[in-house]
Amino acid sequence: MTARLQTCAISKHYDNVIALSPTDLDVRDGEFLTLLGPSGSGKTTLLQILAGLVEPSGGTLLINGKDATHAPAGERGIGMVFQSYALFPHLSVWENIAYPLRMRKMDKPAMAAAVRDALEMVQMGSYANRLPRELSGGQQQRIALARCFVYKPSVILLDEPLGALDKKLREHMQSEIRSLHKDLGATFIYVTHDQEEALNLSDRICLMNQSKIEQIGTPEDLYDRPATAFSAQFIGYSNLLSGRIGETSGGAQLGNGRFAVPLPAQRPAGAVDAAEISLVVRPEEARLASVDDAYLKGIVTDVVFAGSDCRVLVDIGESRPFLLRCGRRETPSVGAGVGVRWNPEHAAIVTC
Numbered sequence: 001m002t003a004r005l006q007t008c009a010i011s012k013h014y015d016n017v018i019a020l021s022p023t024d025l026d027v028r029d030g031e032f033l034t035l036l037g038p039s040g041s042g043k044t045t046l047l048q049i050l051a052g053l054v055e056p057s058g059g060t061l062l063i064n065g066k067d068a069t070h071a072p073a074g075e076r077g078i079g080m081v082f083q084s085y086a087l088f089p090h091l092s093v094w095e096n097i098a099y100p101l102r103m104r105k106m107d108k109p110a111m112a113a114a115v116r117d118a119l120e121m122v123q124m125g126s127y128a129n130r131l132p133r134e135l136s137g138g139q140q141q142r143i144a145l146a147r148c149f150v151y152k153p154s155v156i157l158l159d160e161p162l163g164a165l166d167k168k169l170r171e172h173m174q175s176e177i178r179s180l181h182k183d184l185g186a187t188f189i190y191v192t193h194d195q196e197e198a199l200n201l202s203d204r205i206c207l208m209n210q211s212k213i214e215q216i217g218t219p220e221d222l223y224d225r226p227a228t229a230f231s232a233q234f235i236g237y238s239n240l241l242s243g244r245i246g247e248t249s250g251g252a253q254l255g256n257g258r259f260a261v262p263l264p265a266q267r268p269a270g271a272v273d274a275a276e277i278s279l280v281v282r283p284e285e286a287r288l289a290s291v292d293d294a295y296l297k298g299i300v301t302d303v304v305f306a307g308s309d310c311r312v313l314v315d316i317g318e319s320r321p322f323l324l325r326c327g328r329r330e331t332p333s334v335g336a337g338v339g340v341r342w343n344p345e346h347a348a349i350v351t352c
């Protein structure tokens with residue numbers, strides 16, 4: 001069964017609170033799309049509208065091309081794992097997972113096998129007879145995941161499903177979720193505010209900010225070509241240098257005119273001569289250079305050992321120091337005057 005979800009100007013407000021501004025989104029069949037964004041940016045609201053748990057204030061939702069804006073939640077073929085796990089408190093773990101299969105009147109042997117597989121998947125095989133209150137928060141969350149996957153819905157919505165898990169289990173469940181996505185061929189919409197998780201899991205990331213979509217694209221798009229300063233700062237660490245594109249040189253004057261910096265050939269719309277811009281330089285793209293040869297000059301204020309390499313902070317006279325990474329054998333001393341440069345094609349321009 002295919003599952004494509006499209007929203008057209010879908011929105012939600014509560015009295016005068018805008019939870020979701022009019023939003024257009026096209027989720028492809030079989031895609032793993034992640035909604036990423038800070039707390040309060042509208043991720044859960046959008047997910048609940050797709051699931052049919054919240055009535056939108058305006059706009060339309062199409063599922064497989066059919067208007068489903070007001071369709072009852074139970075008729076949408078959508079499975080959901082919530083931010084809070086919402087298990088049935090009076091049912092055992094086994095019965096919780098079997099519940100969606102009973103609703104679908106699956107025969108007993110097939111049900112037993114499906115529940116066993118789902119329990120194994122979340123490494124909870126020996127907990128089948130426990131009640132939810134006899135489990136830790138992380139264990140309850142794993143049962144909620146198993147209960148959603150067990151009936152193989154064609155769309156699966158996951159709202160911060162790994163929030164209560166420790167790092168090791170979280171990584172294990174991430175790879176389980178990735179392989180389940182492959183095996184089921186279902187459309188996954190996954191909410192997180194953890195950018196690393198979003199980069200690891202997604203076909204595309206929909207970055208949300210203040211009830212709107214800030215940028216949507218592949219993880220590489222968002223990392224390499226952030227469209228806004230918010231995108232650049234939310235995903236990975238960015239050095240942001242503000243200034244103005246030169247009228248003749250083709251480069252830019254940044255840092256109140258103190259740095260003359262070449263620009264990448266690929267420019268977003270709006271990055272015209274004399275436009276105000278910020279240049280995004282990722283720490284791993286920058287390197288130390290001799291002062292004569294550098295785009296920026298500054299004083300090393302800190303060197304932090306980070307295992308395979310070191311993080312070097314350089315005061316360049318801006319409000320934030322410039323961060324770069326450098327090999328352990330090349331680290332400068334604190335207080336040294338250094339130059340910094342990078343391959344201009346590996347920086348990105350964002351327009352203000």
Ligand SMILES: Nc1ncnc2c1ncn2[C@@H]1O[C@H](COP(=O)(O)OP(=O)(O)OP(=O)(O)O)[C@@H](O)[C@H]1O
Pocket residue numbers: 014017018019020037038039040041042043044045046083193
């Ligand atoms: N039932 C409600 N009544 C009033 N305001 C609400 C309601 N539900 C959500 N909001 C508001 O809508 C905005 C978006 O909320 P939402 O839960 O979608 O954010 P979120 O991105 O999921 O955040 P988090 O990462 O904290 O879960 C917030 O400002 C929130 O306070």
Ligand SMILES: [Mg+2]
Pocket residue numbers: 043044045083159
């Ligand atoms: Mg939420």
